Amino acid sequence: MQKATIQLETLTCPSCMQKIEKAVKALEGVDKESVEVLFNSSKVKLNFDDEKLSIEKIENAITAMGYEIKKSQVKAL
Numbered sequence: 001m002q003k004a005t006i007q008l009e010t011l012t013c014p015s016c017m018q019k020i021e022k023a024v025k026a027l028e029g030v031d032k033e034s035v036e037v038l039f040n041s042s043k044v045k046l047n048f049d050d051e052k053l054s055i056e057k058i059e060n061a062i063t064a065m066g067y068e069i070k071k072s073q074v075k076a077l
Contacts, residue, residue, distance in 0.1 A: 001031070001077040004055055006044040009068035011037070016067070020044060023061050029053030047077060 011017055017037045024044060025032045029052030036045045048058065055074050063069060 001047055002050045002055075003034075003047050003075045003077050004045070004058065005073045006046075006055075006059065006062065007070040007072070008042040008044065008062070009070055011039050011042045011067075014039060019065060020062060020067065023065060024058060027053055027058060027061055030058070 008020075011020075017039050021035055021037045021044075024030055024037075024046060025035050027048075029049040031047040031049075034045070034047035037043075038045070044062070046058070048055075055072055059069050059072060
């Protein structure tokens, strides 16, 4: 299991936050209870099973919706 923090360029509205949360939770391998989208700091925090999912796939799901990523940080749990 890995813990990820993804820094987005900006989140402009609460509905954007909800869209990202829903898309990330839908990915196979994401610990759905751990997903947290922080509006004020434009961050997505989550835990995921790195045997089922990569950080790149999570990033791709976010960028496919039109959001830009500044950087990602992954740590082992």
